[in-house]
Amino acid sequence: xxxxxIYKTPPNFDNLRKLYPEFAEKIQVDVNGKIKLDFKDPEAVxxxxxxxxxxxxxxxxxxxxDKLLPTLPLRINYILWIEDLLIHCGIKEEIIGIDxxxxxxxxxxxxxVRMNHNWKMFALExxxxxxxxxxxxxxxxxxxxxxxVIDQEGSDDIFEKLFALDCHQKTFTICNPPFFGSxxxxxxxxxxxxxxxxxxxxxxxxxxxxFNEGGEIGFVTKILNESLVLRSKICIYSTMFGCKKNFENFxxxxxxxxxxxxTTTEFVQGKVHRWAVAWSFSQNLSDFxxxxxHKSRNVxxxxxxxxxxxxxxxxxxxKVLNELKISKKILKSENGKLYQYELESTENxxxxxxxxxxxxxxxxxxxxxxxxxxxxxxxxxxxxxIDKSIQIKIFFVEGNMPKDSVNQVLQFIKNALNGK
Ligand SMILES: C[S@@+](CC[C@H](N)C(=O)[O-])C[C@H]1O[C@@H](n2cnc3c(N)ncnc32)[C@H](O)[C@@H]1O
Numbered sequence: 001x002x003x004x005x006i007y008k009t010p011p012n013f014d015n016l017r018k019l020y021p022e023f024a025e026k027i028q029v030d031v032n033g034k035i036k037l038d039f040k041d042p043e044a045v046x047x048x049x050x051x052x053x054x055x056x057x058x059x060x061x062x063x064x065x066d067k068l069l070p071t072l073p074l075r076i077n078y079i080l081w082i083e084d085l086l087i088h089c090g091i092k093e094e095i096i097g098i099d100x101x102x103x104x105x106x107x108x109x110x111x112x113v114r115m116n117h118n119w120k121m122f123a124l125e126x127x128x129x130x131x132x133x134x135x136x137x138x139x140x141x142x143x144x145x146x147x148x149v150i151d152q153e154g155s156d157d158i159f160e161k162l163f164a165l166d167c168h169q170k171t172f173t174i175c176n177p178p179f180f181g182s183x184x185x186x187x188x189x190x191x192x193x194x195x196x197x198x199x200x201x202x203x204x205x206x207x208x209x210x211f212n213e214g215g216e217i218g219f220v221t222k223i224l225n226e227s228l229v230l231r232s233k234i235c236i237y238s239t240m241f242g243c244k245k246n247f248e249n250f251x252x253x254x255x256x257x258x259x260x261x262x263t264t265t266e267f268v269q270g271k272v273h274r275w276a277v278a279w280s281f282s283q284n285l286s287d288f289x290x291x292x293x294h295k296s297r298n299v300x301x302x303x304x305x306x307x308x309x310x311x312x313x314x315x316x317x318x319k320v321l322n323e324l325k326i327s328k329k330i331l332k333s334e335n336g337k338l339y340q341y342e343l344e345s346t347e348n349x350x351x352x353x354x355x356x357x358x359x360x361x362x363x364x365x366x367x368x369x370x371x372x373x374x375x376x377x378x379x380x381x382x383x384x385x386i387d388k389s390i391q392i393k394i395f396f397v398e399g400n401m402p403k404d405s406v407n408q409v410l411q412f413i414k415n416a417l418n419g420k
Pocket of ligand 1: 103104108124125127130152157158176177178179
């Protein structure tokens, strides 16, 4: 939980029940006088959320029972991370945010302007009902001067209508994307994190809230593609991910577009994990990703080979990866001149092989002590023909092996290509 999140200390149920009779109706008091709330009851959680918004943010929000119920600590973590980024970049004035897919409660916008008196927000929403609920929630709290809803109906683009209405530069985007790509995925598939089977709860999420053609990764890729055209018309683009795999693939995508100015974070609340990434094209923010709290940037290692046959080099690298027991998944291939892979290893075979060779040279027996089964290393890898040169790129994605392992793998590949 972010250190400035007010819910680092859980809400005081005793206070809430005294202030709000509707909350008092939803709690149980056990024999020891301890107040309990049934978190499995969506209606009880909806009332708790409403009461917390009223008490802690002076927000009167209508949360329709058939719409997505926003969990507050997670959303506050995201807003606080944006605050951190803006502080880090020295952006203090004229802050204009965009919430992409604001939902019925317009939650990010309402919280954002209550937590930051100098912020204004644009709330983008495509669903007709959500647009009217969002507008009603804004006017109920007299925030029309601070939050403007953009009805996206009829627009295939994310930012087209917004910039047609107001062409000025905006400061940041925030986005909790629609997560499922198909109704089948929604009703039968895995849960948001991609791990367990999920059960659709109509009380918590309406179809249009969570459904988007292309799913989470399709939606955020659309934001990324539009950002490549708009560039510094928005200082900082950011989005959240519910699925770690999508988050990881998105980082590879950013790197493949040579967007090095990005930073990431993870929001953790109990068992719920979410990931977020922010990227920028603004020249004066080119180091915005440096030293940001929760930063996680990885160096891209490069190697260039001149005057060699691309296919032979590519085949040789694949053979080396095989020998090293590094599994690969192809992410992109173009005209036999560019390949991108996700590499995964569960064993440090490269330094073990070096030790093994040294031991063999000294006629000593090799003891395979270094192998521990719980190791993991995930890397991004690209081989690309540029003019007459072959460029190799490799970088750390995640894992518990030291980041220098990536350097060692590259060194191993280089040695193999040099016939050592
Ligand atoms: C997962 S919900 C997030 C709602 C809210 N921001 C929250 O965090 O509680 C995604 C929202 O995106 C909206 N949406 C889907 N496609 C959109 C588009 N092209 N433009 C704007 N909103 C869109 C959906 O209707 C839905 O309200």
